Amino acid sequence: MITLTAPAEDQFKAPSPDELFTFSPIINGVDWFTKPVLLALLSSVVVIWFCWAAFGSPKIVPRGVQNVAEYGYMFVRDQVARPFLGKDADRWMGLLVTLFFMVLLWNIMGVIPVVQFPVASHIAFPAVLAGSIYVLKVYLGIKHQGAVGYFKNMMFPPGLPKGIYLLLAPIEFLSNLIIAPFTHAVRLFANMFAGHMLLAFFSMVGFWFLFEKLTPLGAGVGVVGVIMTIIFTGFELFIQFLQAFLFAMLAAMYIGGSLHAEH
Amino acid sequence: MSEQERRPEDDGQDFANAAWSIPSYLLAGMAIYGGAGWLLDRWLDTSAFFPIGVVLGIVLSVYLVYRKYGR
Numbered sequence: 001m002i003t004l005t006a007p008a009e010d011q012f013k014a015p016s017p018d019e020l021f022t023f024s025p026i027i028n029g030v031d032w033f034t035k036p037v038l039l040a041l042l043s044s045v046v047v048i049w050f051c052w053a054a055f056g057s058p059k060i061v062p063r064g065v066q067n068v069a070e071y072g073y074m075f076v077r078d079q080v081a082r083p084f085l086g087k088d089a090d091r092w093m094g095l096l097v098t099l100f101f102m103v104l105l106w107n108i109m110g111v112i113p114v115v116q117f118p119v120a121s122h123i124a125f126p127a128v129l130a131g132s133i134y135v136l137k138v139y140l141g142i143k144h145q146g147a148v149g150y151f152k153n154m155m156f157p158p159g160l161p162k163g164i165y166l167l168l169a170p171i172e173f174l175s176n177l178i179i180a181p182f183t184h185a186v187r188l189f190a191n192m193f194a195g196h197m198l199l200a201f202f203s204m205v206g207f208w209f210l211f212e213k214l215t216p217l218g219a220g221v222g223v224v225g226v227i228m229t230i231i232f233t234g235f236e237l238f239i240q241f242l243q244a245f246l247f248a249m250l251a252a253m254y255i256g257g258s259l260h261a262e263h
Numbered sequence: 264m265s266e267q268e269r270r271p272e273d274d275g276q277d278f279a280n281a282a283w284s285i286p287s288y289l290l291a292g293m294a295i296y297g298g299a300g301w302l303l304d305r306w307l308d309t310s311a312f313f314p315i316g317v318v319l320g321i322v323l324s325v326y327l328v329y330r331k332y333g334r
Binding site for chain 2: 083084159160167171172174175176181189250
């Protein structure tokens with residue numbers, strides 16, 4: 001039971017969510033202005049600059065930034081917009097491309113050295129985006145299918161026996177109007193939160209056992225920590241891209257569902 | 264959309280819609296009927312309706328998913 005009697009500062013302590021996700025204000029007295037807010041603002045500026053630089057004066061043969069942006073645009077158009085919006089895809093590309101680049105940049109912030117904080121791991125940020133998409137979805141549904149028609153199409157899909165509607169309508173309602181926007185935000189948040197925790201944990205293991213308290217036995221653990229940090233950074237990059245893609249894809253799916261009644 | 268207007272890409276879209284809707288439907292079914300059962304249990308001071316409600320909710324959700332996307 002040596003470990004119990006050893007002084008607390010000699011033991012490895014895993015980083016807690018409180019240490020990782022709570023920030024003090026950057027400017028004293030301005031409580032809302034913390035690191036995540038700064039990063040979110042920075043992301044907006046970068047996305048605006050990026051799109052401006054790429055499409056401000058487009059060339060027929062794209063070069064430099066335009067080349068990269070067109071690649072992203074084509075990806076969003078072919079993988080996100082067209083499968084769900086069909087011939088309406090081009091009208092919604094502005095929103096979807098912005099959404100995709102924005103969320104991607106928020107997420108990538110998690111592995112950029114020094115910055116190292118995924119903005120979406122504070123649930124407020126994805127919640128605002130998902131909430132906006134939710135308002136848009138209900139607005140479009142009412143506009144294109146009528147106030148009664150929208151809820152009728154959603155809660156009473158055609159082709160079911162009459163008596164069962166009474167039992168199934170509440171499920172449709174809860175699933176489409178309450179759980180869908182909730183999972184839209186939480187999916188992004190939870191992935192970024194967990195990813196940041198994992199990266200912080202493994203880099204802490206490496207740092208602690210190789211630099212803070214270097215012992216012959218601990219060195220091996222530290223090396224494992226460093227290797228895991230490198231592997232998980234690559235894995236995180238993949239997850240960050242995937243989650244940005246999924247966020248835009250679900251937005252396109254909700255918009256598409258509101259434009260046309262399900263068949 | 265009527266049957267004649269269906270394009271080949273609709274099938275992929277249906278599949279994606281189904282894949283993303285199923286967990287949501289299952290959760291909603293469990294929550295609605297499990298919740299109703301739980302309330303009934305509280306009211307009548309029993310403990311049987313909550314599990315019955317959860318199972319009923321799952322059955323109804325699976326039925327809904329099957330009828331909407333299964334054919």
